[in-house]
Amino acid sequence: MPPYLRLGSIPPKRHTEHRCEPGFLGEGIYYEEVVTTAGFSRAYSIVYHLRPPTRVRRVEPAGRLEIDVASEPALRHYHLKTLSLPRQGDPIFGRVPLLTNADVTLWRCRPERPQGELYRNATADEVIFVHGSGGELHTMFGKLVFRPFDYIVIPRCTTYQMTLDNPARAELLIIESGPIVEIPPRYLNPDGQLRLGAPYYERDFHGPKELTTVDRETDVTVVIKDGSRLTRYTLASHPFDVVGWDGMLYPYTFNADDFEPITGKIHQPPPIHQTFETKAFVICTFAPRLLDYHPHAVKVPYAHSNVEADEVLYYVRGRFGSRRGVEEASITLHPRGIPHGPHPGTIIASRPMTHTDELAVMVDTFRPLHPTQAALKVDDPTYPYSWLE
Numbered sequence: 091m092p093p094y095l096r097l098g099s100i101p102p103k104r105h106t107e108h109r110c111e112p113g114f115l116g117e118g119i120y121y122e123e124v125v126t127t128a129g130f131s132r133a134y135s136i137v138y139h140l141r142p143p144t145r146v147r148r149v150e151p152a153g154r155l156e157i158d159v160a161s162e163p164a165l166r167h168y169h170l171k172t173l174s175l176p177r178q179g180d181p182i183f184g185r186v187p188l189l190t191n192a193d194v195t196l197w198r199c200r201p202e203r204p205q206g207e208l209y210r211n212a213t214a215d216e217v218i219f220v221h222g223s224g225g226e227l228h229t230m231f232g233k234l235v236f237r238p239f240d241y242i243v244i245p246r247c248t249t250y251q252m253t254l255d256n257p258a259r260a261e262l263l264i265i266e267s268g269p270i271v272e273i274p275p276r277y278l279n280p281d282g283q284l285r286l287g288a289p290y291y292e293r294d295f296h297g298p299k300e301l302t303t304v305d306r307e308t309d310v311t312v313v314i315k316d317g318s319r320l321t322r323y324t325l326a327s328h329p330f331d332v333v334g335w336d337g338m339l340y341p342y343t344f345n346a347d348d349f350e351p352i353t354g355k356i357h358q359p360p361p362i363h364q365t366f367e368t369k370a371f372v373i374c375t376f377a378p379r380l381l382d383y384h385p386h387a388v389k390v391p392y393a394h395s396n397v398e399a400d401e402v403l404y405y406v407r408g409r410f411g412s413r414r415g416v417e418e419a420s421i422t423l424h425p426r427g428i429p430h431g432p433h434p435g436t437i438i439a440s441r442p443m444t445h446t447d448e449l450a451v452m453v454d455t456f457r458p459l460h461p462t463q464a465a466l467k468v469d470d471p472t473y474p475y476s477w478l479e
């Protein structure tokens with residue numbers, strides 16, 4: 091989890107009365123809400139509202155977001171050219187599911203308009219990798235500014251509204267995670283601080299910096315997603331009515347260009363790129379870096395068969411040394427059990443190179459991923475044969 095943070099007005103002791111100015115509102119106190127993970131067992135924050143966060147005027151069904159999984163008759167590699175997806179909808183309802191299993195769904199979103207209603211994912215953390223535009227994520231924790239190449243980590247049950255500086259250029263990859271998304275424990279020392287050898291530091295994680303307390307006694311709707319079910323809640327007041335909070339549970343950003351690649355004399359295995367971890371998959375960042383410096387080093391990866399893992403790469407920026415034919419926003423899926431590796435010619439071509447400018451996000455899942463019908467529409471069916479001379 092990101093480091094402890096506090097913003098705004100909080101009382102000296104938790105679960106004691108936080109009194110507001112005489113006559114300001116209701117009962118003369120701010121209303122405490124404890125937001126937690128894993129029941130009450132893991133990271134939490136304590137939030138103080140102007141009004142109780144529990145006042146609901148209406149609960150209505152709002153439809154379902156079913157994922158149309160393709161029943162594929164053969165095991166094969168996929169190359170999804172996701173820039174050919176049409177722009178549609180907003181950052182929530184413009185999402186197109188591409189790859190899924192019981193733990194995680196990968197969505198692409200190419201929005202054509204700003205987010206309409208407030209939205210909350212009740213059962214999954216969301217990691218949104220953004221490029222093409224910056225913007226702001228508004229939550230009860232305050233305003234979180236994001237910029238291109240940020241991962242925005244949004245804990246489950248965070249109600250949010252995303253604004254984009256340039257919606258017509260925004261490209262979002264949404265990693266919807268059933269398990270909790272965390273910083274890999276191996277990067278932490280026993281005191282909970284990031285180790286000196288970790289590929290990033292506490293300063294690279296950015297939480298909300300500005301609290302904008304919305305004091306509005308008016309009906310506000312929030313669409314809540316739990317699994318495929320959508321429910322529309324009409325609240326009696328705006329939920330971003332927070333005067334202060336502290337804790338270790340809040341949305342935060344980490345920029346891929348702040349990743350400090352670990353390089354070696356010869357090829358380093360993929361885990362050195364690891365950025366986030368869950369019980370069911372990992373997220374890695376392939377960031378611009380120096381290439382291997384042994385005089386006879388092979389500077390692109392070896393062929394391998396992804397034993398017990400399905401490997402997804404989302405190509406973001408730069409030239410990808412080991413691949414041919416991929417373009418910005420391409421997604422490849424290399425499933426378990428069949429080898430993939432550098433494309434023909436790339437080993438020799440990489441000999442004179444001293445560094446790579448590639449930027450890619452990798453998601454390695456421990457259970458098989460299934461492409462959706464939407465994925466097949468942007469798939470290049472010749473990709474499995476692309477390793478032939």
Ligand SMILES: [Fe+2]
Pocket residue numbers: 394401424430
């Ligand atoms: Fe691989």
